Amino acid sequence: MSLRSRLRAASLLLVGAALASPCAASAATLVRLDDIRPEKVHVAGFALDAERELTIETVGYRFSGGRRRDSSAWILNAQSRETVWTAREGEHSRESRRLTKTTDRVTLPAGRYEVYYSGYPQPWEDLRADSVGEVIRGVFTMSFPDRDDEDYEDASRDFYVQVEGEGRPLSAEALMEGQERLRESALLSFAPLKDGRYEARRLSVDAPVELEIYAIGEMNRNAVYDGSWILDTATRERVWTLDYQHSGSAGGASKNRVFRNTVSLPPGDYALFCATDDTHHFGDWNSAPPRDPFFWGITVNLADPAQARHVTLADYEDLPAKDVVLALTGLRDDDHASGGFTLKRPTRLRVYALGEGDDDELADTSWILDADTRETVWEFRGHRSEHAGGASKNRLVDTVIQLPAGNYIAHAVTDGSHATGDWNASPPFDRQRWGLTVSVTDGDRSAVADYDEGEDPAILAQIVGVGDNARERERFQLDRDGRVRVHALGEGESGRMYDYAWIEDDRGRTVWEMTARGSRHAGGVRKNRECDATVDLKQGEYTVHYRSDGSHSCAGWNADPPRDRWGWGVVVRKAD
Template identity: 30%
Template sequence: MNTFERQHGGSGIKTAVILFLMAFCFGPVTLQGASYTIFNMQDFSSQELRMQAFTLNDDSELEIDIIGARHKDSDQMYALGWILDSETREVVWSMSEEATRRLEDDRKLRRYNGTMYLDEGDYEAYYFAGNPLQMLTGFRLKGDIEGLGDLLGIMGDALDDEFSKDGTIYYKQMKKFKFQLSSEDRDFIVRGDAPPVLPDQVISLVRPRNLSDERAGFTVTAPTDVKLYAIGEYSENNDVFMDGAKIINARTRQKVWAMERWNTDWSGGAFKNRCFLDEINLQPGDYIVNYWTDESHTFDDWNSIPPYDPFFYGITISAASPRYADRVKPSDIDERKKTIVQITKVTDDVNLARDFKLKRDMRVNVYAIGEGRKGYMYDYGWIKNADNDETVWIMREDQTDHAGGAAKNRVYDGILELKSGNYTLRYKTDGSHSYGSWNAAQPSDSRNYGITLYAYEEDFSPDLVEVGQLKSLGGPRETQTTYEFRFHVPPAPDPQQIRELVEQQKEITRIYMEQLSDLRREMRESPNDLETVEELKRDIEELKKEYEEDMKELTHEFDREQIEFENKELENQMRLLQKELESLDHKNFIEVQPSSESSDFIVRIGGVGNNANLKTTFKLDQPTRVRIHALGEGVNGRMYDYGWITDKKSGNVIWEMTYMKTQHAGGAVKNRLFDGVIMLDKGTYEVYYVSDDSHSYAEWNDYAPPNPTNWGISLKFEK
């Protein structure tokens, strides 16, 4: 009889049976100090953020086993885990603060295995499987010192030999990422991965996507304190929030609160992550809360480590205490419903005017977005009295607020009293940084770049105004686009001059590539809006004309230096975009039905052939983790067969199959695969898949991928 049998007075066989039944019913059991797994996160996809909520019914000693990764020559982690207190939203444990040890087989992988004590309560555990390669492609420096540090760390990894082979080493590394939490007692509850909700919350604008400008109205019925929880992205050098929030009085348009450097704290992760968690007092009235983002570092598209409370990235407003709950209510204030006159989507080098007549005295809301810095406006609007030519209002830099994106993006949002009579709305831009031609981060509400007058009165009727046609007043800089470079080429070939010309070519290519990218994004946001498609067709024609003019001078200089000039990549991209636009109308996007093959599938578009334009629609009744499996064609950083997802209500692109989000799928090098998980909020979505005229299912011009029938895109519920 062995020691265990003597102590427990039974046979080894009986004990084995009992232990087997316990393990079958209750999970893993060990003979000495029984250990129960609360969760075990593994099998991550690139850039995946995963959460697991749990409750401890008593004070507990827990064992943590976690493997992450940190940047080369840096203490900064790019794959790590942490635990939050669900009630206070404070971090109770973080891998970045522990003494991790290096794994023997990889110099970047780090492991922590130890114990910790947590009080009784509700908690959330998070793990972010960051990918330095993907972070680099989505990175915008924005001038801040902390951002520079992040970038240097990321570049150190991206340039490392380990990560130079199409990310192969990283994907092997990622397979070892894990986060396991265990308890000696079974006194816990696993609550799942549903996004957390704050008690008594009234407004929640959270988990925004890139280039968002979200607004919501609420009403305060009595003086009260409200709790604000806002997380955003701050640029130290520009002293502005690239992703931020503010609250204005809906009637006076005065700002009553905003995220500032001085009233926010670091929110974990990258240094640029900042949060506001406090109470403010509001008087009775109607209010608008606004949250904006720039083109990077938002939920499910992080270019650095996310904040430690990522599901609340955005702003949430709640009553300060339950007794105030009935004093703060959501409202359907539509601040942008009654447009009197507008000049928007204004481009470079224009001087525009629009006449309008008011048939009675009115209070109007002036909403103008432009470019300005250091007391001077470069793109701005104004209003003139057409009867006496007097300026009744002009956009001044010191009266504007940050409009999101670059610090020079400025917005004026105020009330103006206008007498009945004739007026002219004016707007003027210089030669750079305007709609469709940004040279820095664009404003969050870029579609309204220009000036708009909204009616303030509730009884406004369109019959009370007369509006004329938009007019261009011309001018020396309104007729053609010019650039700052000038050529002074000596008669004999000059190697230095040749280098400068090549650099000029690269710069022009970069500028036009950015404009093409903006046009393509706008196309994907409104693929079924024929009016928008027609406008985009005109835009691409104008872009081609500008390009041809710019190329004439540059080509002439190349000829003088007796060197060959070509810009095939840019010209090819122009042709591709024009071809896409020509194929975009209601009949070209074929509606396909959501898959009924299995309850696991939400959408399945497979076996896609050449020249396809497919879409389908699906609806989610609650926030859901969704696994995307997309197979397509990509070469030299660009995709030719690919898919994307849009929010049907807003038209915003939620997810897109870009080259750097994918990995080699097997077969030909250009076969690309994305297999990852994203979080989608409650709502209705559209899934699109397009292909070009070659290399698709059953029409391969190179080696097919291992699972060719999956050429397309599918979405499944992630269990």
């Protein structure tokens, strides 16, 4: 964001920035912010040429019972971004039924400072919920607000903060230029970020370095809504993450969190990410902002500037189109997508999957099958996933797997809620990739080819994706005696099959049948059964049949589905 653009944003957000000037106050007044508007941030700056003692006076809202909110006035050191004074300090006195006055004297060293005043009468944190109970509590808060809120707006006309002492005021332009210099001198900075941003930058490190990270975001104990992280691009492991457990209060709403510390990186290739959701961000806060709103996002410096020669920055494309083998993404509610690929030799692949669920169960999931054996070679597992940003149920798996040469089929499915275009909670950071993406890790796609199961000459007959009350059949022919491989998925328990397959010859005689005893557990509920059999057949014509009852099928599962839910049915293929 250019300085001019940031100043345009300041005209909306920083409505008090232009109020601090020698013409607007007495000679001893460095800053006075008044005409405070609810749910707006007002800021002005001043500079001290030497250590000075200052007098600070502020008037704010006196809430019922004498309680006060820590979202009124504060002062930042403009260089270090440290808070040097807050309205909690000093002596407090009652001005009226709804006003409280704070007076204080503080000594500050030479430097530049920013003075803020912020008023947020109604906290909104309860509306950011991942459970029904939290939503109900939030609605209750909004439906029956504290009586303080009814006259807060009227009282705000008398709010102000005033700083007196020997120094000089700073214009809004000077204040913004100072912040911009800090960002430009940093190793990198994604700040301040507005809504819906997903930023990334590559860091190539050829010697151990120490990074000084200053990151501010929005989160609670269960989920991160605006956050940052650093990823080892070789292992796909996160080496640092801005999360609730490893951060502290950033001031304002309790969901504002800050990390300010040193992180060590060994030699390697890394990617730094910073993402925001659609609410509570720079320029449009839905509750009290942090103490340093202009650095919402992340700013990184080197602890030792001499280490700059060991770090190379570059643009980073997380999943380059040229590397993508298969993309089943942008899935909507009640959606299913599938696709195939062939590997001509053993290949390392990156699997990037987004879905909905928790450690125990996934509502939106994906998996990869060996097309020849129907065995699951990879599946999205909740306990191996990590938080994908947004609601805590947004889950991510970003891993590297090795697959041998062969044919593969991938599937991705969603349930009836929380998917692309219709999120019922905060979406993940990388929302456009909801589903499954498979890519090569080294940029070499020479070992990869498309695979279409419908054109595979090895498949003799296929009945899959079967629904309720099905009576399906398909004929196939063998030109000579040979061996076939039959893979079937069905439903059975207590020694009886309810959804099952069988093969008849041209005289109607059963030459193979799926039985409970000859099957094994197929994942999910125990009644999901799987059979993988090799059958010797004579030359001739055959018919494969599949029958299902009135429940538990691709038309609707009444219990946990099998691993390969869209393989519900039967596939007959040449064994050789």
